[in-house]
Amino acid sequence: MTTLVVIAKECLPGRVKTRLHPALTYEQAAELAAASLDDTLAVALALPANRRILAFDGVIPPPAAADFEIVPQISGTLDERLSAIFDSLSDSVLLIGMDTPQLTADLLDPVFTEWDDSTDAWFGAAHDGGFWALALGKPTPGLQRGHLIRGVPMSRPDTGDRQLARLRNAGLRVRHLPLLTDVDTIEDADAVARVAPHSRFAATFLAMRLEEPDIE
Template sequence: MTTLILIAKETIPGKVKTRLHPPLSLEQAATLAAHAISDTLAAVADLPATRRVLLFDGVVTPAGTEGWDVVHQVAGDLDERLATVFDEVEGPTILIGMDTPQVSALDLAPAFAWPDGVDAFFGPANDGGFWALGMANPRGDLIRGVPMSRHDTGRIQLERLLDAGLNVSMLPELTDVDTFDDALEVAEIAPHTAFAAAVTTFCDAALVRA
């Protein structure tokens, strides 16, 4: 009985994964972003979500999200966009991002069992943020006001949950793809993904040009 939310934006060159440029072109960076979304969708396809929500910034939704409920992101900072959707859903809910294409169903399995006594799930990212956030009883006020995209975002968000008296179960730490070094690391961790294949292709092309 878990709602799954994927937050994503349309993969338009110059609008997504711009920190991969250089060494990648803006078009290549957007291609990697698209593969990250498709790999994430494949990883969660068989999870027993009772509702699937695409929290989307853009016009053209990604392939593979047919049948998902599309909720467009509200204006404002990321904390407000996340808080708003957590205010609108009901029951156990887990939100993930598009920046961890190495994610597996096993990583998320605990949030679809929801053991007794667990109030929240938290998946830390290696950059100090988080890749997953779940609550048995979703509350936007526990997200609203948390400073996002900082080295201490994850710590502050986790403290919010704990200070509210929630029993938090931790999910594994994952590498969030921000830079090309991150992309290389993730491609090595998950070589079976379309993301990894694209990274290899771009690296091979760079060697040929060199």
């Protein structure tokens, strides 16, 4: 039994995807973030999780999250917020972010079909040095899952390496998910839209490019 958690923030101008500015306006960046989140939620709905949660930082969840349990994120740094999510749940947990709209159900299928007694965790690294997915098995005596994350410096080029080392140093047997690109910059957005041309994200980005032919 696996609980799938999408961690996301409310897509408000000036609060999400600010590194896409000035190539995009803050309003456009928020609209693109919303499309990315909708794509992610659609993939989550297509996976055979027994429970789906949106760990949400905001006030108004997106309509696409209607079939999700909405759980507010705690305050604190990202490592603290991720730790709290894992510590609050008793099943195996797969956590994914909202910044990889190229994600498909097939990429995550092994977590649901190939997770056997030889695997303790799944890890999806991102090109920017972070990670887009982390799955941990059920808590075991003497090992709180939150301790595997708490204290790992986030949003750094070595975040993924540090997180992976933390898992391995704890003796976990880790399997890897595909390397993906987090959308942080306008170059990332263009690359991801090309990889996933049928996504909401790509359609939204293309419409913006047509409106603003000088976007670079």
